[in-house]
Amino acid sequence: MDAGNPERSGTAEIIVTVLDANDNAPVFEHEKYEVSLFENVSKGFLVIQLKANDADEGTNAEVQYFFNTHTSQRVRQLFRLNAESGEIEVQSVLDFEDSIVYEIEVQATDKGTLALAGHTQVRVTLIDVNDNAPELKVTSVSNAIPENATLGTTIALISVTDRDTGDNGRTDCQVLMNIPFKLHESLKNQYKLITSGILDREMVPLYNVTIVAWDVGTPRLYTNKTIVVSVTDINDNAPRFTQSSYAVYVKENNARGSSFFTVTALDPDFGENSRVSYSLLGNQYEDVSVPNYIDINSNDGNIYALRSFDYEEIKSFQVRVQATDNGIPKLSSSTTLTVTILDENDNAPVIIFPLVRNGSATLRKVPQSAFPGYLIAKVVASDADSGQNARLSFQLLGATDTGLVSLGFHSGEIKLARALTDKDLTTQRLNVLVKDNGEPNLSNRVSLYFSIMSSANETFVESRDLLKKTEYFSDFNLYLIIILGTISLIFFVTIIVLFVVKLRQGTNVRGYNSGFCCARSNSLDTCNQRQIPGEYLNYLGDNQTISVRDRQHYRMYLSASSPGTDFFFMKPFDATLPCSAVKDDTINSSTEQPKETIALNDKYCKREQLNIRGQDCFKCEFSSQYLLRFLRIR
Helix, strand or coil: CCCCCCCCCCCCCCCCCCCCCCCCCCEECCCEEEEEEECCCCCCCEEEECCEECCCCHHHHCEEEEECCCCCHHHHHHEEECCCCCEEEECCCCCCCCCCEEEEEEEEEECCCCCCEEEEEEEEEEECCCCCCCEEEEECCCCEEECCCCCCCEEEEEEEECCCCHHHHCEEEEECCCCCEEEEEEECCEEEEEECCCCCCCCCCEEEEEEEEEECCCCCCEEEEEEEEEEECCCCCCCEECCCEEEEEEECCCCCCCEEEECCEECCCCHHHHCEEEEEEEECCCCCCHHHCEEECCCCCEEEECCCCCCCCCCEEEEEEEEEECCCCCCEEEEEEEEEEECCCCCCCEEEECCCECCEEECCCEECCCCCCCEEEECEEECCCCHHHHCEEEEEEEECCCCCEEECCCCCEEEECCCCCCCCCCEEEEEEEEEECCCCCCEEEEEEEEEEECHHHHHHHHHHHHHCCCCCCCHHHHHHHHHHHHHHHHHHHHHHHHHHHHHHHHHHHHCCCCCCCCCCCCCHHHHCCCCCCCEEEEECCCCEEEEECCCCCCCEECCCCCCCCEEEEECCCCCCCCHHHCCCCCCECCCCCCCCCCCCCHHHCCCCEEEEECCCCCCCCCCHHHHHHHHHHC
């Protein structure tokens, strides 16, 4: 403006530009952010986008985002922060079970010369999802259990856990399949695996017990665990034979020591409980000792023949075979073995009739008038074999006149084939073969002779034949009659001899006037060579003494059946000694030695027996002197 009048002025526009200074720090829209997200979000999921404003201009207003130094390393691993846009994304797997809340410290910094920063906190809360299956933990496992275990025996302890929460973490479990095991809940989520049924190792030796646990989340998650339980054996099964009874057929004449059959018994137990041994119990065949015929291998059940069987001796027998296991206690079972002996053709036919000596036999005479078909004889033979081996046939090998006789093929009957003539020889010979039907066949042959009787002798022979018929009276019968007659004769002769001997013995005992005296001497002086002083006999009762003659005859006897020290004296006979004078039945010798008594009897007062001790069997005459001395000694 000038100073003139009128004042004049001029105007000018002055533009003042204020240059910005970085005096404003970035400011977030919120001081704290709250974010919730599911734990199962995928990688790159946008959690939140942060926005910070800076009042400055230019580069002072340009903002960058960074994690605060207080942010943990774990958060830095899980989340990623875009420095330019402020977006926070998921870069790793989130797990609710690891951490429910994550706090992210974020700062916004401008680009000014002196950078200013603003701060905020993002709180991320995870929402649980059912992403964890229940977990099974098994402790105190008993992998082996005996098959006789009682109901309720504990096999294992089981615990169930789930890391999820709420319904996602609530669990339940059970044993799959229909097996004799079950779970018993002792505490919350604590279970015991116990037996619920009978175990049988022979039926199921091993159990795979599968336990399944699940939660009640959505969707339900399952988990399972298998426990292997082995059932140990006890000896609860006896051996069983493959058959309830056995029948075996053995040909006779078998080789000794050869095995002809094998019995088998099975034991479903295990180990030593299943090891079977075999033995023979006995037989059911009379008069046969089975152990002498067969034996059995105790280990494998092979049955051996101890001897060669003979069908003609034994045709069959039964034996009980026992199988015993090696368990504790030992269990056993038995079966019946029937051994049947098969016949072989090992016996040749034997001709029974007619009686054969040195390969030949003589038949009865045939009358000249015999008609065709007349039965001359019947050859009877037997075979110890049986069946076809004992089926006999007869064959005429040769004859003096082959046209004269015929031989029955099966009957063995020898018959006239034609009438006899005067031209026929009086003695005819037949060669007969007897063979069986076995394979190979065995045979026996015999030469038979018969005579043709003339007409003049027919009447006599016919009458004798009435008494001796072939079918009723054979040579064997004749031998029996002769033997019986001889035995009877010997018996009667023996009886007569014994009777005579006994009769003579009885005569010697009762006879008085025997000629045998003092070594067969008839002279009394031979026995008594010296004078004997007189002696007296004292008869009890009357107190009488009677003199006895110097020489008296006494007779002494001893029977053959008496003891070696017993013999008899005879009382002497004296006419001067009256029988009536004897009052008592005893005679007492006048001596201080113990008394010896002599039994008397009025009826036999002349001859009585005195029983004293002696040594030899004889009779002799003694003097009264010696007799009285002997009585005193006694």
